Amino acid sequence: MYKPKDSSASPRFCGVKTFMRLEHVQTTEDVDFAVIGVPFDTGASNRTGQRNGPQHIRNFSTLLRPYNPDQDINIFDHCGGVDYGDIDVVPGNIHQTYSNIENFLQPLLSSGVTPVIMGGDHSISLGNLRAFAKQYGPVALVHFDSHSDTWDHYFGEKYTHGTPFRRAVEEGLIDVEHSIQVGMRGPLYGQEDIQDARDLGFEVLTMRDVRKLGYDEVIRKIHERTGDKPAFVSFDIDFVDPAYAPGTGTPEAAGPTSHEALDLVRNLDGLNLVGFDLVEVLPAYDSGEITAMLASTVMFEMITLIALKKARLTSRVEQAAQQ
DSSP, X not given: OOOOOOTTTSOTTSSOOOGGGOOOOOOOTTOSEEEEEEOOOXXXXXXXXXXXXXXXXXXXXXXXXXXXXXXXXXXXXXXOEEEEEEOOOOTTOHHHHHHHHHHHHHHHHHTTOEEEEEESSTTHHHXXXXXXXXXXXXXXXXXXXXXXXXXXOBTTBSSSTTSHHHHHHHTTOBOGGGOEEEEEOSOOSOTHHHHHHHHTTOEEEEHHHHHHHOHHHHHHHHHHHHTTSOEEEEEEGGGSOTTTOOOSSSOOXXXXXXXXXXXXXXXXXXXXXXXXXXXXXXXXXXXXXXXXXXXXXXXXXXXXXXXHHHHHHXXXXXXXXXX
């Protein structure tokens, strides 16, 4: 089973930087999850440099350790994973990049490997969802963001980091009746910027809604909305308040703290999770690497969810064998 190097035997500053010091191996044998980078930022509309996000996250992730005290589980007692490397993107060509994403993810998905994907800007999620929909049919989307990313166009362009989920709905990639968006806030061009997402069928909880309802109720709503449908989690780092995640392209004030964001991810346990992406990390604006620290920890929590799911499955199999 693939697991990270032991940092008590090999210093963290040694070796090629992979996520969490996992082996860089492109295999699906004995692999439960694969960390994948998509260094693409052609879809960004404001600050750029998200192409450097995956390596920035990897560099900091060497501090991660295998035991998750909040979930009381050692990840690699239950599952194995690798850093599968980066998808070869095509700078300036979003459509060819989408094809490359689909072709790269398909063998992993068909082998039962769960992708944990690092962007890149949020436009990459459309390519991700195309691959997942081929494997699972329309998936439930659990979307954490300060923006709904359901515009019809931006600068007249249909494919940007502000449009992926409208395109995904139009292409039948998302089961909107079981999908939810959480955290929308900040100045808008008009009321329709939020209403458009609701009109497409999403349940939308703005940051004002989150504060009014409380986090326990938000978690309950996520589980109720998603049910047992195959679920894909898309986490834009600008979901978090820029005091905790300054390294991003379109920050918005008054978001959740890092603690609140991590707690939301932890409480996705029990959903039928089939894949994840984390996007919009921009190293040039990351003071003291605090965004990389948070992003790598969010991914660690995502991987923990895979281990928890695998542990329950193994337990059920063992109990059935004893009966």
